[in-house]
Amino acid sequence: MTETRLRTYTHLTGYGLATLFIMILATQNFRYGFYDLFYLACTLAALTIAGMGYTTLARRQQLRAPGHLFIMAALNGLILVALFWLQEADISYWCLPVILLNLLILPLRQGLALSLLVTVVLTAFLLAREPLTDTLLIAFAAVILASTGALYIWHYDHMAQSAEDLAITDPVTGAHNARFLDETLQKEISRCGVTGHPLSVITLAMDYLEETKDLHGQNGLTTFYRAATQHLFGVIRAGDSLYTLSDGKFFLILPFTPEEGVRVIAERIRRSIAERDWPVVGRVTISLGCTTRTVNDTLADSLRKRTDEALKEAQKRSQDSIWFAEGDLNGA
Numbered sequence: 501m502t503e504t505r506l507r508t509y510t511h512l513t514g515y516g517l518a519t520l521f522i523m524i525l526a527t528q529n530f531r532y533g534f535y536d537l538f539y540l541a542c543t544l545a546a547l548t549i550a551g552m553g554y555t556t557l558a559r560r561q562q563l564r565a566p567g568h569l570f571i572m573a574a575l576n577g578l579i580l581v582a583l584f585w586l587q588e589a590d591i592s593y594w595c596l597p598v599i600l601l602n603l604l605i606l607p608l609r610q611g612l613a614l615s616l617l618v619t620v621v622l623t624a625f626l627l628a629r630e631p632l633t634d635t636l637l638i639a640f641a642a643v644i645l646a647s648t649g650a651l652y653i654w655h656y657d658h659m660a661q662s663a664e665d666l667a668i669t670d671p672v673t674g675a676h677n678a679r680f681l682d683e684t685l686q687k688e689i690s691r692c693g694v695t696g697h698p699l700s701v702i703t704l705a706m707d708y709l710e711e712t713k714d715l716h717g718q719n720g721l722t723t724f725y726r727a728a729t730q731h732l733f734g735v736i737r738a739g740d741s742l743y744t745l746s747d748g749k750f751f752l753i754l755p756f757t758p759e760e761g762v763r764v765i766a767e768r769i770r771r772s773i774a775e776r777d778w779p780v781v782g783r784v785t786i787s788l789g790c791t792t793r794t795v796n797d798t799l800a801d802s803l804r805k806r807t808d809e810a811l812k813e814a815q816k817r818s819q820d821s822i823w824f825a826e827g828d829l830n831g832a
Contacts, residue, residue, distance in 0.1 A: 508559045514604040515551040540582050547575045568605050576614055580621050592638055595622050603649035615646040670744040673729040681743040685800040699793040700762035702752040703807040707785045707819040720780040727779055735769055759792045766790050766822045785820035794827035
């Protein structure tokens with residue numbers, strides 16, 4: 501289940517349970533003749549039903565749907581206004597499920613801020629009207645409810661972020677994986693089309709890979725890949741991104757980098773790798789293929805294929821070398 505769909509189901513369930521709870525309150529108050537509370541409950545139910553409708557309409561944008569904030573702010577505001585307008589202490593019990601609903605519907609910071617605001621206002625109202633013992637009991641319940649809900653939401657967000665990081669990260673090297681590469685590269689190409697800034701990419705691979713594997717084994721290669729990844733993270737600039745490909749290659753996306761810039765960066769990487777004594781494998785060399793986007797490069801595949809061809813050309817001509825592939829400026 502995707503994050504968007506899970507949020508949609510959560511919002512629908514939260515609004516639905518809130519509507520059921522409020523309608524029960526409305527029925528009870530109507531039965532006993534508390535018509536002011538009955539009308540208040542009907543208005544609150546209309547807001548939660550509107551929340552269900554908005555969730556359904558915006559189901560594809562649940563991760564960034566701003567309408568929930570307005571609906572929940574109206575719901576909380578209406579309860580607080582009614583609390584002071586009707587001077588009914590029983591409304592204080594209505595605030596408790598709304599505090600939890602804030603945390604279920606809204607992002608953590610917004611939901612927690614709104615819930616704390618309701619708790620403070622509710623406590624101030626009760627201090628002026630109710631015995632201190634009753635006030636502390638309700639205020640304590642509100643704080644416990646808000647704290648528990650916030651802790652659960654924080655834990656869920658943390659687990660979701662960890663799962664997302666695992667999905668886009670290579671477990672061996674810690675760099676981004678090929679799955680995330682295509683998505684990011686396509687975004688950078690689209691951004692270049694709008695802003696006009698240059699974009700360059702590099703593919704690099706270890707020379708004499710099979711010989712090194714025969715000599716040091718897969719564990720030796722894994723040790724080198726991990727160390728090389730950390731080294732490359734230190735060499736590339738802020739804003740550049742590094743990816744590990746399944747065949748032992750590395751790929752770099754270099755935004756705002758023209759041809760002369762990518763040549764300089766590629767040479768710096770080649771030299772820094774060759775001059776270092778690596779764990780297990782000792783001295784190694786790499787070959788690099790690089791290219792710069794042209795106006796005709798609208799797909800990530802075109803840049804990836806051109807850097808692969810440039811890498812093959814570099815390896816064919818000589819090891820420990822760099823080859824720059826020119827893009828087609830005139831189109832196919």
